[in-house]
Amino acid sequence: MSKVRTRFAPSPTGYMHIGNLRTALYAYLVAKKYNGDFILRIEDTDQNRLVEGATDIIYDTLKACDLQHDEGPDVGGDYGPYVQSERMKAGIYKDYALRLVKSGNAHYCFCKEEDIEAQKKNAGPDGDSFLYKDPCKNLAEDEIRKKLDNNEEYVIRQTIVPEGTTTFTDEVYGDITVNNDELDEMILLKSDGFPTYNFANVVDDHLMEITDVVRGKEYLSSTPKYNLLYEAFGWDIPRYIHCPPVMKNEHEKLSKRNGDASFQDLVAKGYLPEAILNYIALLGWSPNEEREIYSVEELTKVFDVKRINKSGAIFDIEKLKWMNGVYLRNMDDDSYFKLLEPEIAKYVDPKYDYRAIAKALKDRVMILSDVEEMVDFFNEPKDYSIDLYNNKKAKTDPETARKCLELALPALNNIEEWNNDTIFSCLASIAADNSMKNITLMYPVQVALSGKDRTPGGATMIAQILGKDETIKRLEKALEKFE
Protein backbone atom coordinates (compact mmCIF):
# COMPACT_ATOMS: atom_id res chain seq x y z
CA MET A 1 0.00 0.00 0.00
CA SER A 2 1.31 3.39 -0.92
CA LYS A 3 1.83 6.02 1.71
CA VAL A 4 -1.34 7.71 2.83
CA ARG A 5 -1.49 11.34 1.86
CA THR A 6 -4.33 13.65 2.78
CA ARG A 7 -4.77 17.30 2.24
CA PHE A 8 -6.52 20.27 3.71
CA ALA A 9 -7.41 22.62 0.92
CA PRO A 10 -9.07 25.78 2.17
CA SER A 11 -9.66 28.90 0.16
CA PRO A 12 -8.33 32.05 1.79
CA THR A 13 -11.63 33.85 2.07
CA GLY A 14 -11.79 34.81 5.69
CA TYR A 15 -11.85 33.25 9.07
CA MET A 16 -11.61 29.60 9.89
CA HIS A 17 -14.98 28.03 10.46
CA ILE A 18 -15.41 25.31 12.98
CA GLY A 19 -16.67 22.94 10.30
CA ASN A 20 -13.63 23.70 8.24
CA LEU A 21 -11.33 23.07 11.12
CA ARG A 22 -12.97 19.75 11.82
CA THR A 23 -12.41 18.71 8.23
CA ALA A 24 -8.76 19.64 8.64
CA LEU A 25 -8.61 17.63 11.85
CA TYR A 26 -10.10 14.55 10.25
CA ALA A 27 -7.77 14.84 7.28
CA TYR A 28 -4.86 15.12 9.67
CA LEU A 29 -6.02 12.16 11.70
CA VAL A 30 -6.50 9.95 8.68
CA ALA A 31 -2.97 10.72 7.54
CA LYS A 32 -1.32 10.34 10.92
CA LYS A 33 -3.15 7.19 11.83
CA TYR A 34 -1.23 5.52 9.04
CA ASN A 35 1.93 7.55 9.45
CA GLY A 36 1.08 9.37 6.28
CA ASP A 37 1.51 12.95 5.19
CA PHE A 38 -0.80 15.83 5.73
CA ILE A 39 -0.61 18.49 3.06
CA LEU A 40 -1.83 22.06 3.05
CA ARG A 41 -2.90 23.46 -0.28
CA ILE A 42 -4.27 26.94 -0.75
CA GLU A 43 -7.13 27.12 -3.21
CA ASP A 44 -7.22 30.68 -4.36
CA THR A 45 -8.75 30.23 -7.78
CA ASP A 46 -11.49 32.72 -7.14
CA GLN A 47 -9.68 35.99 -7.36
CA ASN A 48 -12.79 37.92 -6.40
CA ARG A 49 -13.23 36.36 -3.03
CA LEU A 50 -9.70 36.59 -1.78
CA VAL A 51 -9.38 38.19 1.62
CA GLU A 52 -6.13 39.70 2.67
CA GLY A 53 -4.54 38.00 5.61
CA ALA A 54 -6.75 34.95 5.28
CA THR A 55 -3.84 32.70 4.46
CA ASP A 56 -2.11 33.77 7.63
CA ILE A 57 -5.20 32.89 9.60
CA ILE A 58 -5.03 29.43 8.13
CA TYR A 59 -1.39 29.06 9.13
CA ASP A 60 -2.04 30.47 12.57
CA THR A 61 -4.98 28.23 13.19
CA LEU A 62 -3.20 25.07 12.17
CA LYS A 63 -0.30 26.09 14.30
CA ALA A 64 -2.44 26.91 17.32
CA CYS A 65 -4.06 23.51 16.94
CA ASP A 66 -0.77 21.79 16.46
CA LEU A 67 -2.02 20.28 13.24
CA GLN A 68 1.32 20.41 11.54
CA HIS A 69 1.37 19.92 7.81
CA ASP A 70 4.19 18.02 6.22
CA GLU A 71 3.98 19.94 2.98
CA GLY A 72 2.57 23.31 2.10
CA PRO A 73 3.30 26.77 0.77
CA ASP A 74 5.21 27.75 3.88
CA VAL A 75 7.09 24.54 4.54
CA GLY A 76 7.63 23.42 0.97
CA GLY A 77 7.66 19.86 -0.29
CA ASP A 78 8.21 17.80 -3.41
CA TYR A 79 4.84 18.46 -4.98
CA GLY A 80 4.76 22.24 -5.08
CA PRO A 81 3.79 24.84 -5.64
CA TYR A 82 1.06 24.48 -3.06
CA VAL A 83 -0.88 27.57 -3.98
CA GLN A 84 -3.19 27.15 -6.90
CA SER A 85 -2.70 30.60 -8.37
CA GLU A 86 0.99 29.79 -8.61
CA ARG A 87 0.27 26.47 -10.18
CA MET A 88 -1.89 28.21 -12.72
CA LYS A 89 0.97 30.48 -13.69
CA ALA A 90 2.94 27.36 -14.40
CA GLY A 91 0.26 26.46 -16.91
CA ILE A 92 -0.64 23.23 -15.24
CA TYR A 93 -4.40 23.45 -15.45
CA LYS A 94 -4.69 24.68 -18.99
CA ASP A 95 -2.43 21.91 -20.14
CA TYR A 96 -4.62 19.28 -18.59
CA ALA A 97 -7.81 20.94 -19.76
CA LEU A 98 -6.52 20.89 -23.30
CA ARG A 99 -5.72 17.24 -22.95
CA LEU A 100 -9.34 16.61 -22.14
CA VAL A 101 -10.48 18.65 -25.09
CA LYS A 102 -8.26 16.57 -27.31
CA SER A 103 -9.63 13.33 -25.92
CA GLY A 104 -13.21 14.49 -26.29
CA ASN A 105 -13.91 14.76 -22.57
CA ALA A 106 -14.12 18.53 -22.58
CA HIS A 107 -15.03 21.26 -25.03
CA TYR A 108 -14.81 24.96 -25.63
CA CYS A 109 -17.93 26.82 -24.63
CA PHE A 110 -18.70 30.34 -25.79
CA CYS A 111 -22.09 30.68 -24.14
CA LYS A 112 -22.97 33.92 -22.44
CA GLU A 113 -24.13 33.82 -18.87
CA GLU A 114 -27.52 35.29 -19.75
CA ASP A 115 -28.14 32.54 -22.30
CA ILE A 116 -27.46 29.94 -19.66
CA GLU A 117 -29.73 31.69 -17.20
CA ALA A 118 -32.49 31.88 -19.76
CA GLN A 119 -32.33 28.23 -20.61
CA LYS A 120 -32.39 27.18 -16.99
CA LYS A 121 -35.30 29.40 -16.22
CA ASN A 122 -37.30 27.66 -18.91
CA ALA A 123 -36.23 24.28 -17.71
CA GLY A 124 -37.43 24.91 -14.20
CA PRO A 125 -41.22 24.71 -13.91
CA ASP A 126 -41.87 21.76 -16.21
CA GLY A 127 -40.21 19.37 -13.84
CA ASP A 128 -37.02 17.55 -14.70
CA SER A 129 -33.75 19.13 -13.88
CA PHE A 130 -32.02 22.42 -14.38
CA LEU A 131 -29.21 20.84 -16.30
CA TYR A 132 -27.64 23.09 -18.83
CA LYS A 133 -27.70 21.77 -22.35
CA ASP A 134 -24.72 23.36 -23.88
CA PRO A 135 -25.07 24.12 -27.60
CA CYS A 136 -21.32 24.57 -27.89
CA LYS A 137 -20.89 20.89 -27.37
CA ASN A 138 -21.56 20.31 -31.05
CA LEU A 139 -19.58 23.16 -32.46
CA ALA A 140 -17.59 22.23 -35.52
CA GLU A 141 -13.86 22.50 -35.39
CA ASP A 142 -13.56 25.39 -37.78
CA GLU A 143 -16.23 27.34 -35.94
CA ILE A 144 -14.29 26.99 -32.76
CA ARG A 145 -11.14 28.05 -34.52
CA LYS A 146 -12.87 31.11 -35.85
CA LYS A 147 -14.26 32.17 -32.50
CA LEU A 148 -10.91 31.62 -30.91
CA ASP A 149 -9.17 33.69 -33.55
CA ASN A 150 -11.81 36.32 -32.96
CA ASN A 151 -10.71 36.47 -29.35
CA GLU A 152 -14.15 35.53 -28.14
CA GLU A 153 -14.38 34.79 -24.49
CA TYR A 154 -14.59 31.11 -23.73
CA VAL A 155 -14.50 28.57 -20.98
CA ILE A 156 -13.59 24.94 -21.15
CA ARG A 157 -16.42 22.75 -20.08
CA GLN A 158 -16.48 19.10 -19.19
CA THR A 159 -18.14 16.84 -21.76
CA ILE A 160 -20.34 14.11 -20.35
CA VAL A 161 -22.05 11.48 -22.44
CA PRO A 162 -25.56 11.30 -21.01
CA GLU A 163 -25.70 7.56 -20.95
CA GLY A 164 -25.08 4.89 -18.39
CA THR A 165 -24.30 5.39 -14.74
CA THR A 166 -21.39 6.31 -12.56
CA THR A 167 -20.77 4.63 -9.24
CA PHE A 168 -18.36 5.60 -6.56
CA THR A 169 -17.63 4.47 -3.05
CA ASP A 170 -17.49 6.79 -0.13
CA GLU A 171 -15.95 5.51 3.08
CA VAL A 172 -18.71 7.13 5.08
CA TYR A 173 -21.75 6.97 2.85
CA GLY A 174 -21.08 3.77 1.02
CA ASP A 175 -21.72 3.12 -2.67
CA ILE A 176 -23.53 5.82 -4.55
CA THR A 177 -24.74 5.49 -8.11
CA VAL A 178 -26.10 8.21 -10.34
CA ASN A 179 -27.31 8.39 -13.92
CA ASN A 180 -24.88 10.18 -16.18
CA ASP A 181 -27.70 12.11 -17.84
CA GLU A 182 -28.23 13.87 -14.55
CA LEU A 183 -24.70 15.12 -14.37
CA ASP A 184 -24.00 18.75 -15.02
CA GLU A 185 -21.21 19.52 -17.41
CA MET A 186 -19.14 21.69 -15.17
CA ILE A 187 -16.76 24.39 -16.19
CA LEU A 188 -13.15 23.36 -15.90
CA LEU A 189 -11.38 26.48 -16.95
CA LYS A 190 -12.90 29.89 -16.39
CA SER A 191 -12.72 32.72 -18.89
CA ASP A 192 -10.09 34.42 -16.77
CA GLY A 193 -7.89 31.40 -17.32
CA PHE A 194 -8.22 30.16 -13.76
CA PRO A 195 -9.42 26.64 -13.18
CA THR A 196 -12.56 26.10 -11.18
CA TYR A 197 -12.28 24.49 -7.79
CA ASN A 198 -13.71 21.33 -9.28
CA PHE A 199 -11.04 20.97 -11.86
CA ALA A 200 -8.06 22.24 -9.92
CA ASN A 201 -8.96 19.87 -7.17
CA VAL A 202 -8.91 16.80 -9.33
CA VAL A 203 -5.71 17.75 -11.08
CA ASP A 204 -3.89 18.72 -7.91
CA ASP A 205 -5.07 15.79 -5.89
CA HIS A 206 -3.71 13.52 -8.54
CA LEU A 207 -0.47 15.40 -9.05
CA MET A 208 0.11 15.56 -5.31
CA GLU A 209 -0.70 11.89 -4.99
CA ILE A 210 -3.46 12.38 -2.50
CA THR A 211 -4.77 8.97 -1.50
CA ASP A 212 -7.64 10.00 0.74
CA VAL A 213 -9.83 12.95 -0.05
CA VAL A 214 -11.41 14.26 3.14
CA ARG A 215 -13.96 17.00 2.56
CA GLY A 216 -17.44 18.20 3.41
CA LYS A 217 -20.54 16.34 2.41
CA GLU A 218 -21.57 19.15 0.09
CA TYR A 219 -19.19 17.66 -2.45
CA LEU A 220 -20.88 14.32 -2.47
CA SER A 221 -23.15 15.31 -5.33
CA SER A 222 -20.35 16.39 -7.59
CA THR A 223 -18.07 13.48 -6.89
CA PRO A 224 -19.32 11.42 -9.87
CA LYS A 225 -18.30 14.25 -12.14
CA TYR A 226 -14.86 14.26 -10.61
CA ASN A 227 -14.59 10.56 -11.15
CA LEU A 228 -15.45 10.98 -14.81
CA LEU A 229 -12.52 13.34 -14.98
CA TYR A 230 -10.22 10.86 -13.28
CA GLU A 231 -11.34 8.23 -15.72
CA ALA A 232 -10.87 10.51 -18.70
CA PHE A 233 -7.30 11.05 -17.59
CA GLY A 234 -6.82 7.43 -16.77
CA TRP A 235 -5.91 8.26 -13.17
CA ASP A 236 -6.52 6.28 -10.02
CA ILE A 237 -9.50 7.44 -8.02
CA PRO A 238 -8.72 8.32 -4.41
CA ARG A 239 -10.62 7.11 -1.41
CA TYR A 240 -13.37 9.52 -0.50
CA ILE A 241 -14.26 10.51 3.02
CA HIS A 242 -17.16 12.93 3.03
CA CYS A 243 -17.96 14.48 6.38
CA PRO A 244 -21.41 15.46 7.59
CA PRO A 245 -21.91 19.16 8.29
CA VAL A 246 -21.53 20.87 11.63
CA MET A 247 -24.82 22.60 12.29
CA LYS A 248 -25.78 25.70 14.18
CA ASN A 249 -29.28 24.38 14.66
CA GLU A 250 -31.59 21.89 13.06
CA HIS A 251 -31.70 23.84 9.84
CA GLU A 252 -28.57 25.88 9.41
CA LYS A 253 -24.96 25.04 9.05
CA LEU A 254 -22.50 26.85 11.24
CA SER A 255 -21.27 29.79 9.25
CA LYS A 256 -19.15 32.81 9.78
CA ARG A 257 -21.65 34.96 7.99
CA ASN A 258 -24.13 34.77 10.84
CA GLY A 259 -21.48 35.68 13.30
CA ASP A 260 -21.29 32.10 14.46
CA ALA A 261 -18.29 31.14 16.43
CA SER A 262 -15.13 30.74 14.44
CA PHE A 263 -12.07 29.13 15.88
CA GLN A 264 -10.50 32.47 16.66
CA ASP A 265 -13.68 33.76 18.27
CA LEU A 266 -13.68 30.81 20.60
CA VAL A 267 -10.04 31.25 21.45
CA ALA A 268 -10.67 34.93 22.11
CA LYS A 269 -13.41 33.98 24.53
CA GLY A 270 -10.98 31.81 26.40
CA TYR A 271 -11.44 28.35 25.00
CA LEU A 272 -8.34 26.24 24.69
CA PRO A 273 -7.43 24.98 21.22
CA GLU A 274 -6.97 21.48 22.64
CA ALA A 275 -10.46 21.50 24.06
CA ILE A 276 -11.96 22.87 20.88
CA LEU A 277 -10.25 20.20 18.83
CA ASN A 278 -11.30 17.49 21.22
CA TYR A 279 -14.86 18.66 21.16
CA ILE A 280 -15.22 19.01 17.41
CA ALA A 281 -13.64 15.62 16.88
CA LEU A 282 -16.70 14.28 18.63
CA LEU A 283 -19.10 16.12 16.36
CA GLY A 284 -19.77 13.53 13.75
CA TRP A 285 -17.48 10.86 15.05
CA SER A 286 -17.39 8.71 18.15
CA PRO A 287 -14.75 6.47 19.60
CA ASN A 288 -15.17 2.79 20.16
CA GLU A 289 -14.99 3.16 23.92
CA GLU A 290 -16.56 5.15 26.70
CA ARG A 291 -14.17 8.01 26.70
CA GLU A 292 -14.43 11.56 25.54
CA ILE A 293 -11.26 13.33 26.50
CA TYR A 294 -8.56 12.85 23.89
CA SER A 295 -5.54 14.80 22.80
CA VAL A 296 -4.96 15.01 19.07
CA GLU A 297 -2.09 12.63 19.56
CA GLU A 298 -4.41 10.11 21.16
CA LEU A 299 -7.01 10.66 18.49
CA THR A 300 -4.60 9.64 15.79
CA LYS A 301 -4.54 6.22 17.39
CA VAL A 302 -8.24 5.67 17.95
CA PHE A 303 -9.68 7.57 15.04
CA ASP A 304 -11.55 5.42 12.58
CA VAL A 305 -13.21 6.68 9.45
CA LYS A 306 -15.73 3.90 9.70
CA ARG A 307 -17.16 5.51 12.79
CA ILE A 308 -17.90 8.85 11.18
CA ASN A 309 -21.58 9.66 11.26
CA LYS A 310 -23.73 10.32 8.26
CA SER A 311 -25.95 13.06 9.61
CA GLY A 312 -25.11 16.58 10.66
CA ALA A 313 -24.32 17.38 14.27
CA ILE A 314 -25.41 20.50 16.11
CA PHE A 315 -22.63 22.43 17.75
CA ASP A 316 -23.36 22.65 21.46
CA ILE A 317 -21.42 25.38 23.16
CA GLU A 318 -22.48 24.09 26.59
CA LYS A 319 -20.67 20.87 26.14
CA LEU A 320 -17.62 22.64 24.80
CA LYS A 321 -17.66 24.77 27.93
CA TRP A 322 -17.76 21.74 30.11
CA MET A 323 -14.94 20.17 28.20
CA ASN A 324 -12.87 23.30 28.39
CA GLY A 325 -13.35 23.20 32.14
CA VAL A 326 -12.09 19.66 32.19
CA TYR A 327 -8.97 20.72 30.32
CA LEU A 328 -8.41 23.59 32.70
CA ARG A 329 -8.80 21.37 35.74
CA ASN A 330 -6.48 18.77 34.30
CA MET A 331 -3.66 21.22 33.74
CA ASP A 332 -0.65 21.11 36.00
CA ASP A 333 -0.39 24.05 38.36
CA ASP A 334 2.32 25.90 36.53
CA SER A 335 0.81 25.92 33.07
CA TYR A 336 -2.53 26.65 34.58
CA PHE A 337 -1.18 29.63 36.41
CA LYS A 338 0.66 30.86 33.38
CA LEU A 339 -2.59 30.80 31.48
CA LEU A 340 -4.64 32.53 34.14
CA GLU A 341 -2.20 35.08 35.45
CA PRO A 342 -2.61 37.61 32.64
CA GLU A 343 -6.37 37.32 32.86
CA ILE A 344 -6.36 37.92 36.60
CA ALA A 345 -3.91 40.77 36.20
CA LYS A 346 -6.43 42.56 34.04
CA TYR A 347 -8.82 42.96 36.91
CA VAL A 348 -6.98 42.53 40.18
CA ASP A 349 -4.49 44.76 41.91
CA PRO A 350 -1.04 43.16 41.96
CA LYS A 351 -0.82 43.57 45.71
CA TYR A 352 -2.96 40.47 45.97
CA ASP A 353 -1.59 36.99 45.59
CA TYR A 354 -2.40 35.92 42.05
CA ARG A 355 -1.41 32.37 42.70
CA ALA A 356 -3.85 32.05 45.55
CA ILE A 357 -6.56 33.59 43.43
CA ALA A 358 -5.81 31.28 40.53
CA LYS A 359 -5.99 28.34 42.86
CA ALA A 360 -9.37 29.47 44.12
CA LEU A 361 -10.60 29.69 40.56
CA LYS A 362 -9.37 26.34 39.46
CA ASP A 363 -12.51 24.28 39.90
CA ARG A 364 -14.79 27.09 38.88
CA VAL A 365 -13.57 28.57 35.64
CA MET A 366 -14.89 26.96 32.51
CA ILE A 367 -13.60 29.51 30.07
CA LEU A 368 -11.09 32.29 30.59
CA SER A 369 -13.68 34.97 30.09
CA ASP A 370 -15.37 33.75 33.27
CA VAL A 371 -12.50 35.11 35.28
CA GLU A 372 -13.53 38.73 35.24
CA GLU A 373 -16.88 38.11 36.85
CA MET A 374 -15.27 35.92 39.49
CA VAL A 375 -12.57 38.28 40.63
CA ASP A 376 -14.37 41.58 40.26
CA PHE A 377 -14.65 42.12 44.03
CA PHE A 378 -11.00 41.98 44.97
CA ASN A 379 -10.11 45.59 44.24
CA GLU A 380 -13.34 46.88 45.63
CA PRO A 381 -16.29 45.00 47.11
CA LYS A 382 -19.33 45.00 44.87
CA ASP A 383 -22.16 47.31 45.66
CA TYR A 384 -24.87 45.37 47.41
CA SER A 385 -28.03 45.78 49.37
CA ILE A 386 -28.32 44.30 52.84
CA ASP A 387 -31.03 42.09 51.39
CA LEU A 388 -28.15 39.98 50.20
CA TYR A 389 -27.85 38.74 53.76
CA ASN A 390 -31.14 36.96 53.36
CA ASN A 391 -30.05 33.43 52.65
CA LYS A 392 -32.11 30.33 53.08
CA LYS A 393 -29.30 27.86 53.19
CA ALA A 394 -27.25 29.85 55.70
CA LYS A 395 -30.40 30.73 57.60
CA THR A 396 -29.39 34.35 57.76
CA ASP A 397 -31.18 37.64 57.40
CA PRO A 398 -29.80 41.16 57.77
CA GLU A 399 -30.48 41.09 61.49
CA THR A 400 -28.57 37.89 62.25
CA ALA A 401 -25.90 38.82 59.74
CA ARG A 402 -25.24 41.99 61.62
CA LYS A 403 -24.75 40.11 64.84
CA CYS A 404 -22.42 37.67 63.15
CA LEU A 405 -20.30 40.45 61.75
CA GLU A 406 -20.15 42.13 65.10
CA LEU A 407 -18.86 38.92 66.58
CA ALA A 408 -16.40 38.25 63.81
CA LEU A 409 -14.83 41.67 63.57
CA PRO A 410 -13.09 41.85 66.95
CA ALA A 411 -12.11 38.21 66.85
CA LEU A 412 -10.49 38.53 63.47
CA ASN A 413 -8.82 41.69 64.59
CA ASN A 414 -7.16 39.73 67.34
CA ILE A 415 -5.57 37.21 65.05
CA GLU A 416 -1.84 37.63 65.03
CA GLU A 417 -0.80 35.25 62.37
CA TRP A 418 -3.06 35.75 59.37
CA ASN A 419 -3.43 32.57 57.42
CA ASN A 420 -6.04 30.16 56.27
CA ASP A 421 -5.98 28.01 59.36
CA THR A 422 -6.06 30.79 61.89
CA ILE A 423 -8.86 32.59 60.12
CA PHE A 424 -10.90 29.47 59.78
CA SER A 425 -10.52 28.30 63.34
CA CYS A 426 -11.25 31.78 64.59
CA LEU A 427 -14.52 31.91 62.72
CA ALA A 428 -15.39 28.31 63.44
CA SER A 429 -14.96 28.72 67.15
CA ILE A 430 -17.19 31.79 67.20
CA ALA A 431 -19.82 29.75 65.45
CA ALA A 432 -19.43 26.91 67.91
CA ASP A 433 -19.58 29.22 70.89
CA ASN A 434 -22.85 30.61 69.67
CA SER A 435 -24.22 27.23 68.56
CA MET A 436 -24.34 28.31 64.99
CA LYS A 437 -23.48 26.36 61.95
CA ASN A 438 -20.32 27.54 60.27
CA ILE A 439 -22.27 28.71 57.30
CA THR A 440 -24.43 31.00 59.36
CA LEU A 441 -21.42 32.93 60.47
CA MET A 442 -19.30 32.66 57.43
CA TYR A 443 -21.82 33.56 54.80
CA PRO A 444 -22.27 37.09 56.18
CA VAL A 445 -18.52 37.51 56.32
CA GLN A 446 -18.25 36.45 52.73
CA VAL A 447 -20.90 38.94 51.69
CA ALA A 448 -19.35 41.70 53.74
CA LEU A 449 -15.96 41.13 52.15
CA SER A 450 -17.09 40.69 48.58
CA GLY A 451 -20.54 42.14 48.20
CA LYS A 452 -21.50 38.92 46.46
CA ASP A 453 -23.52 35.88 47.35
CA ARG A 454 -21.31 33.60 45.32
CA THR A 455 -17.59 33.84 45.26
CA PRO A 456 -14.66 31.63 44.38
CA GLY A 457 -13.71 30.26 47.76
CA GLY A 458 -15.47 31.07 50.99
CA ALA A 459 -15.08 33.72 53.66
CA THR A 460 -11.80 32.29 54.92
CA MET A 461 -10.15 32.20 51.57
CA ILE A 462 -11.24 35.70 50.66
CA ALA A 463 -10.10 37.10 53.99
CA GLN A 464 -6.81 35.40 53.58
CA ILE A 465 -6.20 36.83 50.14
CA LEU A 466 -7.40 40.30 51.09
CA GLY A 467 -5.12 40.39 54.09
CA LYS A 468 -5.94 41.42 57.60
CA ASP A 469 -6.09 45.17 57.14
CA GLU A 470 -8.34 45.08 54.16
CA THR A 471 -10.54 42.47 55.78
CA ILE A 472 -11.05 44.54 58.89
CA LYS A 473 -11.67 47.62 56.81
CA ARG A 474 -14.31 45.90 54.76
CA LEU A 475 -16.02 44.44 57.77
CA GLU A 476 -16.25 47.82 59.41
CA LYS A 477 -17.63 49.30 56.27
CA ALA A 478 -20.14 46.51 55.99
CA LEU A 479 -21.40 47.18 59.48
CA GLU A 480 -21.98 50.83 58.66
CA LYS A 481 -24.47 49.67 56.09
CA PHE A 482 -26.86 48.62 58.81
CA GLU A 483 -27.17 52.06 60.30
Add this chain to the structure above:
RNA sequence: GGCCUGUUGGUGAAACGGUUAACACAUUGCCCUCUCAAGGCAACAUUCACGGGUUCGAAUCCCGUACAGGUCACCA
Protein backbone atom coordinates in the same frame (compact mmCIF):
# COMPACT_ATOMS: atom_id res chain seq x y z
C1' G B 1 -38.69 20.57 -9.40
C1' G B 2 -34.73 16.43 -10.67
C1' C B 3 -30.93 13.84 -8.27
C1' C B 4 -28.08 12.47 -3.78
C1' U B 5 -28.04 11.84 1.53
C1' G B 6 -29.97 11.60 6.24
C1' U B 7 -33.83 10.94 10.59
C1' U B 8 -32.17 7.12 18.20
C1' G B 9 -34.07 11.82 24.45
C1' G B 10 -33.08 19.35 24.65
C1' U B 11 -27.67 18.25 22.53
C1' G B 12 -23.48 14.87 21.07
C1' A B 13 -24.17 9.74 20.62
C1' A B 14 -23.67 3.76 21.47
C1' A B 15 -26.03 -0.43 19.69
C1' C B 16 -23.43 -3.82 13.64
C1' G B 17 -31.57 -9.22 14.37
C1' G B 18 -32.30 -11.13 20.62
C1' U B 19 -29.50 -5.69 26.22
C1' U B 20 -33.73 -3.06 31.42
C1' A B 21 -31.93 1.32 24.27
C1' A B 22 -24.80 2.43 26.77
C1' C B 23 -22.15 6.79 27.81
C1' A B 24 -21.38 12.22 27.93
C1' C B 25 -23.36 17.48 28.09
C1' A B 26 -27.63 19.97 29.83
C1' U B 27 -31.69 19.62 33.40
C1' U B 28 -33.71 18.03 38.34
C1' G B 29 -33.01 15.98 43.24
C1' C B 30 -29.84 14.27 47.19
C1' C B 31 -24.83 13.90 49.55
C1' C B 32 -20.30 16.60 50.63
C1' U B 33 -19.52 21.64 52.02
C1' C B 34 -17.67 28.42 55.10
C1' U B 35 -21.10 30.62 49.46
C1' C B 36 -20.51 29.14 44.32
C1' A B 37 -18.15 25.44 42.00
C1' A B 38 -15.65 20.80 41.64
C1' G B 39 -16.61 15.73 43.26
C1' G B 40 -20.09 11.55 44.58
C1' C B 41 -24.99 9.36 43.98
C1' A B 42 -29.72 9.25 41.63
C1' A B 43 -33.77 10.62 38.18
C1' C B 44 -34.56 11.69 33.05
C1' A B 45 -36.38 7.77 25.54
C1' U B 46 -42.22 1.67 27.63
C1' U B 47 -39.16 3.71 22.86
C1' C B 48 -35.51 4.54 18.24
C1' A B 49 -39.77 10.30 12.40
C1' C B 50 -44.42 7.76 10.71
C1' G B 51 -46.99 3.54 8.18
C1' G B 52 -46.62 -1.25 6.28
C1' G B 53 -43.79 -5.82 5.44
C1' U B 54 -39.85 -9.89 6.34
C1' U B 55 -38.64 -12.74 10.92
C1' C B 56 -39.87 -16.96 16.51
C1' G B 57 -37.74 -12.02 17.40
C1' A B 58 -36.37 -5.33 14.21
C1' A B 59 -33.83 0.93 16.50
C1' U B 60 -31.17 -2.61 13.51
C1' C B 61 -33.36 -5.87 6.96
C1' C B 62 -37.16 -4.36 2.81
C1' C B 63 -40.98 -0.93 0.80
C1' G B 64 -43.74 3.53 1.14
C1' U B 65 -44.78 8.39 3.42
C1' A B 66 -43.27 12.68 6.02
C1' C B 67 -39.61 15.90 7.38
C1' A B 68 -34.61 17.76 7.03
C1' G B 69 -29.93 18.74 4.61
C1' G B 70 -26.95 18.85 0.16
C1' U B 71 -26.54 19.66 -5.10
C1' C B 72 -28.09 21.45 -9.94
C1' A B 73 -22.38 28.84 -10.01
C1' C B 74 -17.04 31.31 -14.78
C1' C B 75 -17.99 29.84 -5.14
C1' A B 76 -15.24 26.69 -2.92
